Ligand SMILES: Nc1ncnc2c1ncn2[C@@H]1O[C@H](COP(=O)(O)OP(=O)(O)OP(=O)(O)O)[C@@H](O)[C@H]1O
């Protein structure tokens with residue numbers, strides 16, 4: 001491949017006071033690649049995701065992002081205005097709790113249309129048509145467009161959150177336990193949907209999960225975290241079928257095999 | 259001799275200078291909300307203490323003050339504020355827009371066109387136009403700083419989605435000089451077009467929230483809208499039942515308990531002047 005990575009992470013570290021969040025993180029993410037970050041509770045997955053997406057400021061290290069125009073920029077030194085613009089055009093962020101990623105007080109249509117308005121779309125009819133299109137792509141009926149997320153089920157809220165993020169055709173999407181807290185059958189449907197969207201749109205994704213089945217289904221590559229560090233990294237099938245680190249072996253053996 | 263003595267216009271000189279500095283900053287950055295150390299005034303917050311402090315800071319002994327509340331000069335609120343400044347500043351007061359040099363207002367802009375040299379002081383309950391969708395002030399401050407105003411259109415979008423049109427009729431958001439989005443205070447959107455390129459200086463005071471903002475004379479004021487749902491003002495099918503004026507803002511007055519009603523000028527001084535003129539002509 002002659003393509004360059006969309007994200008290059010080097011020696012990233014984050015502490016909360018004296019407590020370690022994550023440290024010594026280095027990896028590349030390639031265009032169209034889905035990377036799963038797995039590990040037990042408190043291992044630093046969310047901290048890492050938040051540092052990468054500039055929602056948190058890392059203590060040290062660099063995160064170089066390949067912009068649409070091909071230029072490479074270090075996110076850790078980027079100005080706030082430009083970062084915000086990236087966050088709502090080129091990136092998506094899907095939260096575990098939909099209430100953290102949605103505007104609960106406004107309609108589904110406004111939730112999907114918000115990014116368009118933020119980047120200057122001032123045509124109501126066009127915004128609404130785009131919102132309708134995206135609602136149908138995440139399997140939300142058109143007649144729910146004026147309902148608020150409070151009237152939606154957990155699975156619908158999560159699908160709405162995804163639509164709201166994808167409406168600007170982002171290139172990189174961060175997800176933090178997007179299927180957590182959902183019923184198994186609802187999870188399965190959401191995973192199917194995510195898998196086809198990621199494939200159809202050629203998205204690059206970093207997905208945090210403690211569910212190895214989710215990692216297996218969605219990701220090409222995996223990183224296993226423990227105590228704030230990446231202890232094992234490789235192609236998903238390899239890591240799950242032939243884990244090298246004793247900790248990963250424990251993790252893999254602890255999930256019931258299908 | 260009265261034992262209680264006031265400094266001119268009630269506030270001490272140091273406080274007035276502090277408020278004037280905030281006003282000058284507000285004029286220099288049109289539409290930007292400048293924090294100021296609001297003082298307790300001898301009246302409750304809902305009575306326009308922000309406007310009163312701004313008026314106290316700009317008024318001089320030769321000024322002529324008009325105070326309106328919902329378009330009229332004779333509500334309790336307007337009468338008390340006028341009486342207050344007559345007492346503490348000894349200034350002349352008037353009900354005629356053209357004669358006034360300082361006009362303090364709640365909920366209206368006078369119908370009579372304003373002119374250079376006049377100051378219109380608005381009483382503002384809630385200065386932050388973004389609060390409806392973003393309650394965190396740390397966040398709204400950043401949004402103003404980065405000119406990140408998509409949320410204002412989310413609010414207008416919701417209006418159209420639920421009502422088929424932009425239903426916001428009061429405190430309709432405006433963009434000042436192509437930069438800051440501002441709440442024009444709860445005036446009817448009918449008055450919004452009077453704000454743009456006005457020869458008068460427009461000052462806004464929020465007492466409880468301790469903010470001052472301004473629109474300098476001859477400044478562009480644009481009401482936010484969508485290309486396919488452009489800004490529109492209220493229209494009235496009938497003229498004022500008392501003076502026959504058209505293209506003015508009318509209030510609906512209930513006449514009796516059998517459903518009788520009529521529409522009359524909200525700006526009572528303008529209405530009376532018109533009736534005096536026609537009376538003189540006939
Ligand atoms: N805001 C914070 N202040 C202090 N410590 C924090 C904060 N957030 C996280 N930590 C600590 O940092 C470490 C990593 O936390 P993090 O939330 O990244 O873990 P995680 O892998 O996402 O866990 P989970 O699977 O439970 O979500 C933990 O020890 C946690 O207690």
Ligand SMILES: [Mg+2]
Pocket residue numbers: 045046047
């Ligand atoms: Mg987490």
